[in-house]
Amino acid sequence: MSRLSPTAFGLALPLAVMSQAALADLTPSEVWGDWRQYMEGMGYGIDASESQNGSVLTVADIRLNMVMPENAGAMSMTLGTLEFVQNGDGTVSVVMPGELPMTVNIAPEGGAEPVTVSMRYSQTDHAMTASGSPQEMVYDYSAGTVAFTLDRLQVGSETYGQENAKVNIIGTGFSSSTTMAIAEIRSYQQTGKIDSIQYDIAINNPTEPAKVKMNGSVANLTMDGGGIIPLVISDAADMAAMLKAGFDVSGLIAYGAGSTQMDVEDSENGNFSMSTTSDGGDLGIKMGADGLAYNGSQNNMAITANVAGLPFPIDMSMVKGAFNLSMPVSKSEDPQDFAFGITLGEFKMSDVIWSIFDPAGQLPRDPATMVVDLSGKAKLLVDFLDPDAAAQLASEQPGEVQSLTVNKLQLDAAGAKLDGAGDFTFDNTDMTTFPGMPKPVGAVDLSLVGGNGLLDKLVAMGLLPEDQAMGARMMMGLFAVPGSEPDTLNSKIEFTEEGQVLANGQRIK
Known part of the structure; x- marks a missing residue:
């Protein structure tokens, strides 16, 4: 699993502060002072x-600077001007202009070319x-429209405008409400909604033959999340240290109907186009010392390419597509839970594709379904998100699987159906009965209908x-x-x- 990018994490933090107002007090100077303390605590x-x-x-003239870890160079960001206004009712308004220009400068080490990104919020x-x-503190934010626009991208001496690199979102x-409690740690709860999002992205690198255009929309986004953020983070890229300091966040984004159109114009390899639609779905994430978890689903998805x-x-x-993944990330002597699941429900493809390998229509063309649902316990022997974990993984066993449960295994396609379920434990002290793996x-119980x-x-x-x-x-x-x-087989x-x-x-x- 890839570690979080220091640059991506660093860019996200100040934007998050501006969009949902992570910290505040009841006088203008204290509001700004707490924002400043928060960002400095994150390493800026x-x-x-x-x-x-x-x-x-x-x-x-707000300017944020950060020296990125692992000799990745330095980053700076300009955010323009903000006003903090004391209201007569004891509240504080944070006033931003209608357009807030932002510039991000990245100066990597090791001979890589510097990058400048100019955008507007x-x-x-x-x-x-x-x-x-x-x-x-409670922060309430609303807006008729919000937009991010990429104005200019400069890589070394080359400058690209919207004709070469266009991003409009x-x-x-838009509305959100964030409740922030501040004590020895910062804890927050946040809800929000966006009626619709539209995006228009285009990439036309003059040195490459392919030109990419992508646009689409999604409706009725809702957000619900919360968590704990340490008061001081010495290295935002060291997730293992952040987790030990108490970092623990979770969130769920749900969305309604959406569509995407992608077109690739490629004079060397040929053109490609794809359009997708769906009735919506959700995406959840949880990260803390207890582990990392993702889950998502999509309903009534259709693809034409x-x-x-x-x-x-x-x-x-496909009527239903879903996945879930949860795993421990912290070293522990005690077994920890893990899980993996994937569902491809009622998958169909056109008769034109079927006819390529079944022109006579001998196979049933009913929708196909695949379900894999696994869970278990494992002992993690390294801190998975530690920056030094890669070196440890090269020389040490990363962990031990203690047990595995096959909650559900299903494959239903072309007139045959396989079902299975089972439970296993593993003896990690015995690597000889089954050479190279714990005993x-x-x-597992299996059944097959229609196999013959x-x-x-x-x-x-x-x-x-x-x-x-x-x-x-x-x-x-x-x-x-x-x-x-008839035509049924069972196996244990x-x-x-x-x-x-x-x-x-x-x-x-």
């Missing part, structure tokens, strides 16, 4: 000019207000030689027994404490 150096005029504190009908108490109907060299479009659809103890019928069809179509089909039938006869229904594969492998009670090892 800050330069700005401050001027007070009555109830208004103006902070101009634009908003209309916007308001940001802090209320509550110093111990528990516009959101409408035109590929150079193919005389027909590729049409596919498993447990069993599928083999007959594949032979009739000429896709499978008869002798190979005969070999497959012999293997099924060795590992399975007939079920009560057991791994015993003595190191034996049994198929339906018959020893095969």
